[in-house]
Amino acid sequence: MDKIIKLHTPLTKADMGNLNIGDVLELTGTVYTARDAAHKRMQSAMEAGLAQPVDFRDQFIFYAGPCPTKPGRTMGSIAPTTSMRMDSFVEMTFKLGMLGMIGKGDRSGFVPGLCKQYGGVYLLSIGGASAMISNQVKTCEVVAYEDLGTESVKRLGVENLRLIVGIDTKGRVFQDEQIRLYRR
Amino acid sequence: MPRVIDTGEVIGVIAGLCKKACYELSDDFVHALKDAHEKEESPYGRDTLALLIENAAYAKAEQIACCHDTGTAVVIMEIGQEVCWRGIPLGEAVDAGVRKGYDEGYLRKSMVRDPLDRVNTGDNTPCVFHPEIVAGDKVRVTVMPKGGGSENMGAFTTLVPAQGEEGVKDFVMKTVSEAGGKTCPPVIVGVGVGGTMDKCAWLSKKALLRPVGKHSPVPHYARMEDELLARINSLGIGPLGMGGRMTALAVHIEYFPCHITALPVAVNLQCHASRFASTEI
Numbered sequence: 001m002d003k004i005i006k007l008h009t010p011l012t013k014a015d016m017g018n019l020n021i022g023d024v025l026e027l028t029g030t031v032y033t034a035r036d037a038a039h040k041r042m043q044s045a046m047e048a049g050l051a052q053p054v055d056f057r058d059q060f061i062f063y064a065g066p067c068p069t070k071p072g073r074t075m076g077s078i079a080p081t082t083s084m085r086m087d088s089f090v091e092m093t094f095k096l097g098m099l100g101m102i103g104k105g106d107r108s109g110f111v112p113g114l115c116k117q118y119g120g121v122y123l124l125s126i127g128g129a130s131a132m133i134s135n136q137v138k139t140c141e142v143v144a145y146e147d148l149g150t151e152s153v154k155r156l157g158v159e160n161l162r163l164i165v166g167i168d169t170k171g172r173v174f175q176d177e178q179i180r181l182y183r184r
Numbered sequence: 185m186p187r188v189i190d191t192g193e194v195i196g197v198i199a200g201l202c203k204k205a206c207y208e209l210s211d212d213f214v215h216a217l218k219d220a221h222e223k224e225e226s227p228y229g230r231d232t233l234a235l236l237i238e239n240a241a242y243a244k245a246e247q248i249a250c251c252h253d254t255g256t257a258v259v260i261m262e263i264g265q266e267v268c269w270r271g272i273p274l275g276e277a278v279d280a281g282v283r284k285g286y287d288e289g290y291l292r293k294s295m296v297r298d299p300l301d302r303v304n305t306g307d308n309t310p311c312v313f314h315p316e317i318v319a320g321d322k323v324r325v326t327v328m329p330k331g332g333g334s335e336n337m338g339a340f341t342t343l344v345p346a347q348g349e350e351g352v353k354d355f356v357m358k359t360v361s362e363a364g365g366k367t368c369p370p371v372i373v374g375v376g377v378g379g380t381m382d383k384c385a386w387l388s389k390k391a392l393l394r395p396v397g398k399h400s401p402v403p404h405y406a407r408m409e410d411e412l413l414a415r416i417n418s419l420g421i422g423p424l425g426m427g428g429r430m431t432a433l434a435v436h437i438e439y440f441p442c443h444i445t446a447l448p449v450a451v452n453l454q455c456h457a458s459r460f461a462s463t464e465i
Contacts, residue, residue, distance in 0.1 A: 022228075037302065067249045070290040077249040077292075082333045082366045105333075105366035105425055127333065127368040127424055128457045129235050130252040131243035149304045150292050164228065164426070175365060178427025182226060183420030 006160075010058060013119040016099055019165045021174035025123065026160040031060040031102060035081055037151040038144070039089040046092060053144030053153055057097030060123070064102075065150035066140070067130070075137040075156075077130035080104040083122070087111055094118035102163060106175050116171035124166040124174070136161045186268035187321040189465065191277035194261075194325065197465060198281025201327035202257060203289035205461035206249045209240045213433075213458045216396040220370055220423075220430040229428030233370075236423075236456055251457035254291040255329035257282045257311035258389070264320035279309040285327075294332065314386070323465040328393065334371060334455035337363035340385055343447040349404075352377055352449050353412060359451040360416050360432065365425010368455035370433045372396065373416065376450040377405075379440035388452035391436035393460060400437050409435045423456075 007015070009029025019025070032054060034042065045052055063083050067076035083103030090101070090111055100120050104127035115121060125133065139157035146152050166174045209217075214237065221233040243250035259278050271277065286293060286308040295309065296302040318324075339359045343351040356375055363371075376387030399406040412435040422428025433456075442448060 065252065065292065065294075067252050067254065067292045068290040070248055073246075073248070076290060077243070077252040079252050081253070082336070084366055104368070106364045124424070124426065126232055126235055128251040128253075128331075128455060129239045131246065131248050131250050132235060132239045134248070149306065150294070151304070175425050175427065178226065178228065178422065179420040179425075180427075181420070182422055182427050182429060184418040 016121050017169050021165050021168050021172045023165040025163045028159050031062045031156050033062045033064045033154040035063050037148045038153050060100050062102040075134040077134050079130035079133050080125040090114050112167050112171040115167045119169050122167035123163040188268050191271035191274050194277045195281040199285035201461040202285025205327050205459040206254045207247050208244045212395050214240050216433045224430045226428030228426045229423040232423040253331040255331045258328040258330050259311045260314045260326040262316050262318045262324040264322045265317050266321035278313050282311045283307040283309050326462040328460040334367040334453040337367045338452045340450045345447050355449050367453045370430045372454040373435040374452040375437040377439040378442035384448040384450040387438040388450035391438040392454045394436045397434040405437045
């Protein structure tokens with residue numbers, strides 16, 4: 001835990017292969033928010049053969065829906081939502097070229113296999129640390145599905161967004177290994 | 185003589201409580217987080233708890249939402265039976281208060297108008313309103329913004345009476361265990377035992393409003409609370425589910441008499457952003 005890995009976007013699948021579960025990262029660059037409603041629309045677009053609202057190739061999807069921004073601040077409170085609700089969309093987003101997901105909580109049993117297959121990762125942020133995490137977001141722009149309000153797709157410029165590698169490209173699961181250590 | 189209150193008066197009161205609840209975790213809760221930080225063995229868990237303690241202080245100082253999920257607004261009103269209302273219907277005034285609080289407070293709007301068509305109402309209404317009639321001529325108002333992640337992992341079952349205490353404890357353990365890290369631990373575990381299905385679920389939510397770790401006044405429920413807390417904190421789930429000792433800060437059990445055939449049990453989980461604010465009119 002002493003070592004913090006600094007990552008700057010753009011990143012590639014090769015960079016993801018270097019990450020291991022439990023690694024603490026500070027990510028600087030671009031991530032896109034998308035949660036339940038946006039994923040559903042992305043899936044409909046894919047099924048209908050329509051273009052996606054943004055090019056997700058080599059991008060990170062942050063499962064998050066922020067608060068409105070209070071005047072005088074850069075970003076409203078923001079932190080990850082429960083990732084498991086997006087599990088049925090993981091393969092679709094990997095097919096769109098996504099590098100990794102940022103969320104909180106454990107995933108379904110099939111998600112590590114998809115990370116291994118597509119060479120992507122699942123990164124953990126700290127759910128509910130939303131006031132502090134808002135300071136790590138420097139820019140925010142709605143890029144799609146504005147009518148969804150907090151659930152729209154937003155391009156965030158993040159600086160030293162602190163993350164822990166939850167599932168790596170070998171398909172290992174950080175939480176499973178940690179929970180085993182502390183179970184009595 | 186009844187005390188007459190204009191329902192318009194509650195709008196500003198509720199708006200203020202929505203903001204206060206979302207910005208400021210209670211002192212007893214922050215104290216419980218600090219205590220958990222002392223006891224946590226996992227380095228990841230300690231880091232997480234330290235961040236949450238810092239987050240609570242920062243949100244309060246800046247008057248911003250400590251958690252982005254500012255929840256479904258649960259509004260509880262204990263209305264003295266000597267109070268008489270005038271003005272717009274009370275339910276409308278309560279929703280107007282929630283609308284005002286979430287708008288002015290830059291709080292997230294998370295309500296959809298229909299669970300199936302899922303169009304956001306845009307103002308976080310309607311709230312879930314629980315009016316209760318009590319003695320006196322005062323009105324006690326509590327706003328409890330309830331986040332989705334922990335609420336989603338709640339559960340209800342009806343055991344057969346023969347399953348008794350062991351059945352209740354097994355169901356609580358199963359619910360917390362399956363929730364894992366999805367509820368944003370460390371959690372408070374609210375348990376309702378008895379009543380009917382609706383009453384039992386409501387008891388499990390009301391249990392979350394107790395000061396953290398305050399025991400049931402009934403000895404056998406207090407004993408169960410301690411036993412369950414120790415068992416939950418042996419699961420290894422830890423802060424945010426990343427492994428550790430501090431999975432729950434407290435277990436609170438509320439009970440109500442029930443039918444001879446029944447042993448209803450409800451579990452309502454409260455994430456580490458345990459938010460509520462109260463005042464008296």
